[in-house]
Amino acid sequence: MLVLPLVVYAGEFDSIQTPNYKQMFSRLLLEDCDACGCSANGGSMGFSSLLTTNFVGMRYVYQSYNTKQGIFANSPWIEEHFNTWQIWARIPLTSKIQLSLLMPYHQNNRNLLSGNEQIKGFGDATMMGLYTVFQTQKDSTIWVHKIQVGTGVKLPTGKNTQLNNGTLNPSFQLGTGSWDYLFLSEYVVKRKKLGLNTSLNYTFKTENDSRYQFGDQFNYASTLFYLIDLQKVKVLPQLGLAGEVYGANKQFMQYIPGTKGDILFGKLGFELGKDRFSLGINSMLPFVQHLTNGNVKANTRWAFNLNYQL
Numbered sequence: 667m668l669v670l671p672l673v674v675y676a677g678e679f680d681s682i683q684t685p686n687y688k689q690m691f692s693r694l695l696l697e698d699c700d701a702c703g704c705s706a707n708g709g710s711m712g713f714s715s716l717l718t719t720n721f722v723g724m725r726y727v728y729q730s731y732n733t734k735q736g737i738f739a740n741s742p743w744i745e746e747h748f749n750t751w752q753i754w755a756r757i758p759l760t761s762k763i764q765l766s767l768l769m770p771y772h773q774n775n776r777n778l779l780s781g782n783e784q785i786k787g788f789g790d791a792t793m794m795g796l797y798t799v800f801q802t803q804k805d806s807t808i809w810v811h812k813i814q815v816g817t818g819v820k821l822p823t824g825k826n827t828q829l830n831n832g833t834l835n836p837s838f839q840l841g842t843g844s845w846d847y848l849f850l851s852e853y854v855v856k857r858k859k860l861g862l863n864t865s866l867n868y869t870f871k872t873e874n875d876s877r878y879q880f881g882d883q884f885n886y887a888s889t890l891f892y893l894i895d896l897q898k899v900k901v902l903p904q905l906g907l908a909g910e911v912y913g914a915n916k917q918f919m920q921y922i923p924g925t926k927g928d929i930l931f932g933k934l935g936f937e938l939g940k941d942r943f944s945l946g947i948n949s950m951l952p953f954v955q956h957l958t959n960g961n962v963k964a965n966t967r968w969a970f971n972l973n974y975q976l
Contacts, residue, residue: 711969713766713794713850714756716863716891717902717937717944720764722755723973734961735779746776746838750789756796757976766794766818772840783838787825790841794818794848810856820846826874843874859893863906873916881913881925889933900939908933908950927957929964942975 715721729748734741750770757765770789775782796816802809824841850867865887873879889906908931915925935948950967957964 711948711950711967712865712887713754713768713867714852714865715937715944715946715971715973716861716889716904717900717939717946718973718975720756720758720976721944721973722753722757722976723944723971725752725754725969725971726750727752728968730965732963732965733776742779744777744779747774749773754971762798764796764798764814764816766792766796766816768792770824772824774838774840776838785838785840787840789824790820790846791823792818792820792848794850796850796852808857810854812852812854814850814852816848816850818848818850820848820869822874826876842871842880843876844872844879846871859895861891861893862888863891864888873919877918879916881915883913884911885909887933898940902937902939904933904935904937904948906933907931924959924961927955927962929955929957931967935969944971944973944975946971946973 711725711727715723727748727750729750731746731748732743733746734743736742750772752771753767753769755765755767757767759765769791771787772789773784773786775784794816795818796814798812798814800811800813802811820842822841822843822845824839824843826839826841826843847870848867849870850865852863852865854861854863856862865885867885869883869885871880871882885908887906887908889904889908891902891904894901894903910927910929912925912927914921914923916922930953931950932953933948933950935946937944937946939945946969948969950969952964952966955964
């Protein structure tokens with residue numbers, strides 16, 4: 667999740683003055699949605715593994731976007747690439763309580779008309795506690811159910827560069843500079859080797875020191891999986907849907923037009939497990955998207971993870 671201060675212009679047109687196209691152009695460049703790079707902190711990529719309940723591991727997430735750099739029909743498009751390496755974990759504290767941790771390292775780059783631009787460094791850390799509110803006994807029913815709820819906080823550990831020269835996507839940052847609060851729920855239902863995992867999470871975002879505030883974010887996902895036990899190796903193919911909904915951003919408590927967005931993905935992947943280690947590969951293909959009035963287009967996302975079961 668990335669951020670930049672934005673100057674809001676109350677009105678580009680009035681009855682006397684001609685439009686200030688320089689201000690309009692600068693504002694549009696700065697109004698890109700929080701979708702860009704935000705989900706690298708978790709979100710629709712998920713906070714858990716379907717093969718291992720308790721684990722510690724590494725995950726790599728790749729995202730790319732095409733962003734329009736201007737307000738005119740012939741304005742150029744640029745490519746933006748977000749590479750994120752995460753240390754992530756689900757640590758059992760008791761039989762019903764888990765601690766979820768995520769620490770990202772970002773390396774982002776994009777190809778501007780003036781040349782290539784790159785930033786890299788640690789992002790915002792996330793810490794959550796999860797509680798199992800209901801779980802059926804495996805030997806007492808054909809269908810096995812598990813429901814977890816949780817809450818947590820995203821800390822402003824990532825650097826937030828305050829550039830306001832009209833050329834920087836506010837999402838092209840290492841961190842938001844704000845304390846954000848998460849609420850999460852997960853429901854898993856299984857029958858023998860077939861299962862369905864459904865997750866919902868909502869992030870309340872606060873204002874940072876630059877008086878900029880990204881809109882709240884709602885993520886949802888539902889994934890169908892099937893366990894193939896080959897004795898020495900376990901294979902878990904996965905197929906599902908995931909979506910993200912973004913509220914409008916604010917600057918100095920004023921809503922910024924054109925910063926809301928939503929996107930729906932199809933998910934496809936698998937996990938391989940041997941002994942205490944598991945390897946996962948996931949892809950997310952955008953089906954329908956409405957990001958920043960069409961000025962940002964998301965491409966296919968990829969994620970790779972290597973976990974050690976606790």
